[in-house]
Amino acid sequence: MTASVRITLRPLGAAFEVPRGSPLQEVLFPYGVEFPCGGRARCKGCRVRVLEGTLPVTAEQERILSPGELDAGWRLACHCRAEEDLTLELAQWEAAILSDESPFAFTPRSGLGIAIDVGTTTLVAQLLDLRTADVLAVATALNAQARHGADVMSRVGFAVNEKKQELLTALIRTQTGAMIGELLRKGKADPASLTDVVLVGNTVMHHLFCGIDCTPLSRYPFEPVRDGMEPFRAEDLGWSAGGSIRFLPCLGGFVGSDILAGILAVNLHRSDVPLCLIDLGTNGEIVIGSRGGLLCCSTAAGPAFEGARISMGMRAATGAIAEVEPGPGGGLACRTLGDVAPRGICGSGLVDAAAVLLRLGRITPGGRFTGREPSIMIADPVALTQTDIRELQLAKGAIAAGVRILLGKSGLAEGDIARVYLAGAFGNYVNTASAKTIGLVNFPPDRIVPSGNTALRGAKRALFDEPGAYDELASGVRHIALDSDGDFQDVYVEEMRFPTETGDR
Numbered sequence: 001m002t003a004s005v006r007i008t009l010r011p012l013g014a015a016f017e018v019p020r021g022s023p024l025q026e027v028l029f030p031y032g033v034e035f036p037c038g039g040r041a042r043c044k045g046c047r048v049r050v051l052e053g054t055l056p057v058t059a060e061q062e063r064i065l066s067p068g069e070l071d072a073g074w075r076l077a078c079h080c081r082a083e084e085d086l087t088l089e090l091a092q093w094e095a096a097i098l099s100d101e102s103p104f105a106f107t108p109r110s111g112l113g114i115a116i117d118v119g120t121t122t123l124v125a126q127l128l129d130l131r132t133a134d135v136l137a138v139a140t141a142l143n144a145q146a147r148h149g150a151d152v153m154s155r156v157g158f159a160v161n162e163k164k165q166e167l168l169t170a171l172i173r174t175q176t177g178a179m180i181g182e183l184l185r186k187g188k189a190d191p192a193s194l195t196d197v198v199l200v201g202n203t204v205m206h207h208l209f210c211g212i213d214c215t216p217l218s219r220y221p222f223e224p225v226r227d228g229m230e231p232f233r234a235e236d237l238g239w240s241a242g243g244s245i246r247f248l249p250c251l252g253g254f255v256g257s258d259i260l261a262g263i264l265a266v267n268l269h270r271s272d273v274p275l276c277l278i279d280l281g282t283n284g285e286i287v288i289g290s291r292g293g294l295l296c297c298s299t300a301a302g303p304a305f306e307g308a309r310i311s312m313g314m315r316a317a318t319g320a321i322a323e324v325e326p327g328p329g330g331g332l333a334c335r336t337l338g339d340v341a342p343r344g345i346c347g348s349g350l351v352d353a354a355a356v357l358l359r360l361g362r363i364t365p366g367g368r369f370t371g372r373e374p375s376i377m378i379a380d381p382v383a384l385t386q387t388d389i390r391e392l393q394l395a396k397g398a399i400a401a402g403v404r405i406l407l408g409k410s411g412l413a414e415g416d417i418a419r420v421y422l423a424g425a426f427g428n429y430v431n432t433a434s435a436k437t438i439g440l441v442n443f444p445p446d447r448i449v450p451s452g453n454t455a456l457r458g459a460k461r462a463l464f465d466e467p468g469a470y471d472e473l474a475s476g477v478r479h480i481a482l483d484s485d486g487d488f489q490d491v492y493v494e495e496m497r498f499p500t501e502t503g504d505r
Ligand code: FES
Pocket: 034, 035, 036, 037, 038, 039, 040, 041, 042, 043, 044, 045, 046, 047, 076, 077, 078, 079
């Protein structure tokens, strides 16, 4: 018997050898497979289907997978080892990672700089020539911490309850250090000419990278004790190069330096007219204001926009229905990513589908199906259930309520906002007219600007400024804690409804 086995992954086409007996959680992670519940056999998110070879069924898998799924060859990768050659179909595909090539204003400096967007799921880093702001190299990766939980709260739980914060800190420092080495190699750059590294991320990523105790983020009032700019030397982090390294300051609560960077990217803090920035993630983050003052909040939208907790939801990857519009004869017409047969529906498809079903009168403004069917077919075999629509209402209601509370506290109305920037991958691809139809963003579509990875763009801008340049800006943004706001719950319930055709809600 040989000491290694061969694994082939469909539809990626990747094939590689690993030591016999390797846990699939270890070997599949580098290929984009995530483990949303951290491998605790609770979520089914890590499913793989055995096409060739065998993976034994364990008691945990029998508990969570249906007999039909088991018969079809589905297994939980988090509870399997590679004991023989295998060909596996992945229920997940490689994540699409959003980089940034937009131009921005800067004052030239000498040297090289690296900007890193430390996302909960993905990392993106760019090497820049600081004389020209030209991007010399790009590196992307799945966050190595993601095998210990998909969202920030499971990451905090792993750090605090299982006392693994040091492990998570070591993982992210090692991985970002390796990305810096990769960028310097790709850009054929001398490590000694690297003068600046700027990192941004949400509050949990900030704490985990900086080695600050996450315990305050695990319980009410969820306020960090230390969230300012954190400077480092390369030797503090075990990196071989770096120059002046800093993690930009957070804005409070769960509003991190990714949003501070977003403010820089769209020049919100210098605007004469009121603007709004919305990062539509699992944790929605919102900033409203102008040079006269900025308010921010975070709101728990849940993972529906990323296709999670939707019965046939999936990430924006091959086989996902990404666009839906009215079709002939009162039906629906869909576009699927990769132009293959539909396998599921991603966030932008879900928003489109709900908008079309509302217009066709197949769901009410309250979110109920008007017919008696248990599910509505979008494109065979992908259908939406009543529970799926409810998940979407929870997500869109959380964002819309956060915006409404900030508008109210600013003394502004929706019509006063000159532009609304939608950040992040979902914000970049969602159809703005559909987003308005379902009441996710209650602004005129022509004022909504899909803005891509504003966190990375803002981090790049910060490379050209002094390390402490943003402390004052960060401390001047007023953070509104929605969970202790007396109006939030009522507004949230109202905003869960879909607008009527006349736009009332
Ligand atoms: S069941 Fe959740 S990661 Fe495997």
